[in-house]
């Protein structure tokens with residue numbers, strides 16, 4: 001057991017008006033560890049993802065990266081700290097190309113007449129985006145195609161590729177296999193395993209319990225905004241995991 005987790009929340013609560021989306025939630029992820037985050041619709045998974053990624057500040061509780069408490073003021077700060085997030089409602093820009101999406105918000109520039117403003121190094125971005133996606137096993141013939149011309153599954157692949165290519169410490173994936181066919185979903189699970197091998201931490205949110213059971217080291221179960229179980233994956237099987245999620249464990 002490493003003494004200090006990579007990323008951790010302690011007693012985090014978050015309400016939307018009168019809706020308590022998270023109540024005293026604590027969880028942690030270590031380097032090279034894949035943590036599954038599961039729960040029924042509305043359990044608070046995406047809200048927790050947004051707290052972890054700096055979109056929402058918690059109403060109370062603390063957030064620690066490598067043992068240091070942070071009060072993130074924006075998602076950019078979290079990105080700069082090496083934590084990449086793929087949101088459930090994935091934030092791709094449909095009219096931009098695949099490579100522009102991979103580089104969204106951190107476009108490469110090269111020095112030009114305009115000095116600091118520079119030009120976007122388009123060719124280099126296209127090539128690097130292609131290499132990044134290729135390296136993690138998501139092949140694309142042409143990264144200059146607009147994302148609007150891709151299938152839902154291909155868009156998802158680009159979003160995942162972007163997250164994995166840039167992450168230095170942690171990847172947070174909210175339902176990454178949602179719109180994918182069986183083969184593509186399997187590829188995403190392979191990407192998660194590769195990230196783990198690179199000693200990145202991974203938080204994997206999914207309703208697809210066989211995926212969760214196959215790829216995670218530990219599972220955190222949320223129900224109505226609270227952690228009801230946090231245990232090694234080996235302690236669950238399909239039936240007990242479903243029972244823990246629904247709260248109907250043992251009831252027949």
Ligand SMILES: Nc1ncnc2c1ncn2[C@@H]1O[C@H](COP(=O)(O)OP(=O)(O)OP(=O)(O)O)[C@@H](O)[C@H]1O
Pocket residue numbers: 016019020021039040041042043044045046047048088
């Ligand atoms: N922007 C918002 N404004 C108000 N309430 C919200 C907002 N986002 C989420 N909620 C509420 O907070 C609770 C938790 O929602 P959240 O999206 O975190 O659940 P989830 O576990 O991700 O669900 P799903 O599996 O459907 O994605 C729900 O009751 C939801 O209705």
Ligand SMILES: [Mg+2]
Pocket residue numbers: 045046047088
């Ligand atoms: Mg959600």
